Amino acid sequence: MTSSRPFNFSAGPATLPEPVLRQVAAEMLDWHGSGMSVMEMSHRGKEFGAILETALADLRELLAVPSNFRVLFMQGGGLGENAVVPLNLSRGGKVDVVVTGSWSRKSAAEARRYADMQIAAEGDGRSIPRDWRLRDDAAYVHVCSNETIDGVEFHDLPHLANGVPLVIDCSSHMLSRPIDWGRVGLAFGGAQKNIGPAGLTLVFVRDDLLGHAMDICPTAFNYETVAANNSMYNTPPTFGIYVAGLVFQWVKQLEYAGRRGLAAIEQRNIDKAALLYAALDGSGFYENRVDAGCRSRMNIPFFLKDESLNERFLTEAKAAGLLQLKGHKSVGGMRASLYNAMPLEGAQALVSFLKDFEARHG
Numbered sequence: 001m002t003s004s005r006p007f008n009f010s011a012g013p014a015t016l017p018e019p020v021l022r023q024v025a026a027e028m029l030d031w032h033g034s035g036m037s038v039m040e041m042s043h044r045g046k047e048f049g050a051i052l053e054t055a056l057a058d059l060r061e062l063l064a065v066p067s068n069f070r071v072l073f074m075q076g077g078g079l080g081e082n083a084v085v086p087l088n089l090s091r092g093g094k095v096d097v098v099v100t101g102s103w104s105r106k107s108a109a110e111a112r113r114y115a116d117m118q119i120a121a122e123g124d125g126r127s128i129p130r131d132w133r134l135r136d137d138a139a140y141v142h143v144c145s146n147e148t149i150d151g152v153e154f155h156d157l158p159h160l161a162n163g164v165p166l167v168i169d170c171s172s173h174m175l176s177r178p179i180d181w182g183r184v185g186l187a188f189g190g191a192q193k194n195i196g197p198a199g200l201t202l203v204f205v206r207d208d209l210l211g212h213a214m215d216i217c218p219t220a221f222n223y224e225t226v227a228a229n230n231s232m233y234n235t236p237p238t239f240g241i242y243v244a245g246l247v248f249q250w251v252k253q254l255e256y257a258g259r260r261g262l263a264a265i266e267q268r269n270i271d272k273a274a275l276l277y278a279a280l281d282g283s284g285f286y287e288n289r290v291d292a293g294c295r296s297r298m299n300i301p302f303f304l305k306d307e308s309l310n311e312r313f314l315t316e317a318k319a320a321g322l323l324q325l326k327g328h329k330s331v332g333g334m335r336a337s338l339y340n341a342m343p344l345e346g347a348q349a350l351v352s353f354l355k356d357f358e359a360r361h362g
Ligand SMILES: *Cc1c(COP(=O)(O)O)cnc(C)c1O
Pocket: 012, 076, 077, 078, 079, 080, 103, 144, 146, 147, 148, 169, 170, 171, 172, 190, 193
């Protein structure tokens, strides 16, 4: 199927696979002969029960989630988890945060409200800092495994030799690559970058981290309660779970470069990012400032050396069918997000536009 839709480089909420959007549209008024939209169904009925179970099973399969992890479908977003994680894991004790950019900085500020938070290391927004001052008696260590705004990604998760659980905010690269579960105690992320509509928040938590919530933790955000009720302690974001489930099926059947499923998505992400970085690095007109070893495959901030051309760049990009390339206001410049649903052709179209724009204005 060829599409006439423009390519959407938004950092989030972000582009979704077109076949998924088409299926959602086709099933909007009557899901599988039920006579109801998914939005209108009881979350406790058998129809939605099947949607939830299938989505959970597909997600576990795609990410090879070990059996000692619980997968929770929650609400509150990544920023909500910045409070929910310390409320559940910190016991009011020590929390070490490694700051690599804007999102981990926010996590640090929020954890401080509930725990003895220490910034264990602080990067410059272009690199992952080296020396971490970790405390052996910390309840957990927090990192943001992909900094959406700065474009800094951990390509290997840290191995914490002291056995302290690692918490990762993987909002903006979840399902773009495998997760090394042996190094992780808890992973969380909002759905709106790579998985589905805003409103759904995913949490993967190791069994031994359940059951330690602080008294002040809201019951609906107590991981043990949510897990015991199979993500149905309160009404879960049903429509978001349904769309996410279709995205999981789309990833499972995706084929690319002789691979299938997550391996195909990962290779396609590697190739898209490589195309764009090569174009930026090969030009004297644009630049990306992130260290080569931690450049994000998902979010690629870049600058025009002549910033007076920024507005023109965005206007011409839009006219060429390339949407939402404006950089985050805290960084400026441009940012291209190349999430799972961005086809290779989207990255190619952006690279051609970059060259064309440089030829006309360079
Ligand atoms: C988008 C994002 C968030 C914020 O998510 P909300 O759903 O707006 O709360 C947190 N962390 C990272 C890494 C993100 O990319």
